[in-house]
Amino acid sequence: MTIRVDAPAVSCPAPVPVAWEFFAGGGLAGLGLAGFSIGLANDIDAMKAAAFRTNHPGIPLHQADVWSLSAADLPGTPDLCWASSPCQDLSLAGARAGLEGVRSGAFWGFWQLIQALDAAGRAPPVIVVENVAGLLTSGGGADFAAVCAAMAAAGYRVGALEMDAALWLPQSRPRLFIVAMRGVAGPTVPGPVAPFHSRRLVAA
Numbered sequence: 328m329t330i331r332v333d334a335p336a337v338s339c340p341a342p343v344p345v346a347w348e349f350f351a352g353g354g355l356a357g358l359g360l361a362g363f364s365i366g367l368a369n370d371i372d373a374m375k376a377a378a379f380r381t382n383h384p385g386i387p388l389h390q391a392d393v394w395s396l397s398a399a400d401l402p403g404t405p406d407l408c409w410a411s412s413p414c415q416d417l418s419l420a421g422a423r424a425g426l427e428g429v430r431s432g433a434f435w436g437f438w439q440l441i442q443a444l445d446a447a448g449r450a451p452p453v454i455v456v457e458n459v460a461g462l463l464t465s466g467g468g469a470d471f472a473a474v475c476a477a478m479a480a481a482g483y484r485v486g487a488l489e490m491d492a493a494l495w496l497p498q499s500r501p502r503l504f505i506v507a508m509r510g511v512a513g514p515t516v517p518g519p520v521a522p523f524h525s526r527r528l529v530a531a
């Protein structure tokens with residue numbers, strides 16, 4: 328006699344996309360990345376690292392200068408790399424050394440890492456850089472152009488938008504988000520969309 332046992336229907340949940348958080352601070356960007364799990368993070372500062380560990384217990388955090396990291400330090404392939412890179416040299420309130428400044432220039436340390444991941448076949452399909460709107464005009468506009476050009480040279484499609492926390496909260500905090508995508512479908516818009524494509528963003 329043959330006894331047939333039907334296997335129960337098993338539905339496999341879609342894998343949760345993984346984000347790596349650079350310049351992570353307390354990990355607030357990661358907390359806001361709904362639908363992602365944070366795979367690893369980096370920040371140079373010990374107090375920020377302590378805050379990150381409180382907010383993201385168990386997530387590997389590389390407490391180090393981003394310039395000192397290599398692709399070998401970061402195992403796996405992320406779906407998203409998020410970089411809230413330092414703004415001090417870009418802010419309208421500062422001396423504005425731009426992306427050539429020591430602090431805001433750390434962006435290039437992040438980008439060097441993306442290039443190393445790319446060489447290893449592990450670059451993410453999506454990169455988001457978050458910074459102050461001063462990045463649109465620092466260096467006479469050359470900094471924003473250089474970031475977009477670096478991303479485009481690596482084969483990413485690049486777009487940007489500005490969002491002000493005041494749209495949701497009683498605090499004005501305009502921020503620039505540069506989004507780079509490669510090998511994945513993403514939104515396309517035929518022209519500027521208010522309020523996210525501000526006049527200064529369109530000009531840049």
Ligand SMILES: C[S@@+](CC[C@H](N)C(=O)[O-])C[C@H]1O[C@@H](n2cnc3c(N)ncnc32)[C@H](O)[C@@H]1O
Nearest residue numbers: 350351352353354355370371372392393411433
């Ligand atoms: C604009 S804050 C990011 C804040 C973060 N989104 C949060 O949730 O707290 C920039 C962060 O970059 C870190 N940072 C500055 N220079 C760095 C470097 N060379 N390597 C790694 N992290 C750096 C700072 O310690 C700071 O936490």
